[in-house]
Amino acid sequence: xxxxxxxxxxxxxxxxxxxxxENLTASQGRALTALRRGPAAMxxxxxxxTCDASNMxxxxxxxxxxxxxxxxxxxxxxxxxxxxxxxEGERVTDAIRARMCATRDGLDRLxxxxxxxxxxxxxxxxxxxxxxx
Numbered sequence: 614x615x616x617x618x619x620x621x622x623x624x625x626x627x628x629x630x631x632x633x634x635e636n637l638t639a640s641q642g643r644a645l646t647a648l649r650r651g652p653a654a655m656x657x658x659x660x661x662x663t664c665d666a667s668n669m670x671x672x673x674x675x676x677x678x679x680x681x682x683x684x685x686x687x688x689x690x691x692x693x694x695x696x697x698x699x700x701e702g703e704r705v706t707d708a709i710r711a712r713m714c715a716t717r718d719g720l721d722r723l724x725x726x727x728x729x730x731x732x733x734x735x736x737x738x739x740x741x742x743x744x745x746x
Contacts, residue, residue, distance in 0.1 A: 624716050631712035635705050640664070644672050645681060645706045648698040654687065655694055681705055 632642030647661050659669035673696055676682040681702035687693035723731065
C-alpha cells in the first residue's frame with residue numbers, strides 16, 4: 614500500500630505541474646484526460662471524477678470558454694448534454710502527457726513485457742470489475 618501511495622503521489626504531482634504548464638487546474642486536466650477516452654454526459658463525467666455535478670459544470674464552463682471542449686445534445690435524449698473534446702483539447706491533453714517526465718521516465722524503465730504485466734495487474738486491481746467497500 615505504501616508504494617502504491619508513493620507512486621500515486623509522484624503521478625499526481627507530475628500531472629498537476631504538467632496541467633499548470635497549460636494554465637489548467639488539476640481538475641480541468643483530469644476532465645480533459647477523461648474525455649480523451651470519448652464524449653461523456655456531464656453526470657457521468659462528474660461521477661468518474663468523484664465531484665459534485667455543480668462543480669463539474671464550472672470546470673466544463675472554463676474548458677469550453679478556452680475552446681478545449683464543447684457541449685452537444687445527446688442523440689438519443691436531447692435533455693442530456695455530452696461533453697466532447699475539441700481538436701485543441703486533444704492537443705492540450707497530449708501536451709500534458711508529454712510534460713509528465715517523472716511518470717514517463719519511470720515507465721520507460723520497463724520493457725514491453727513488464728508494461729503489459731503492469732497494465733494487466735492494474736486492470737485486475739482497479740478495473741471495471743473492482744468493488745467498493
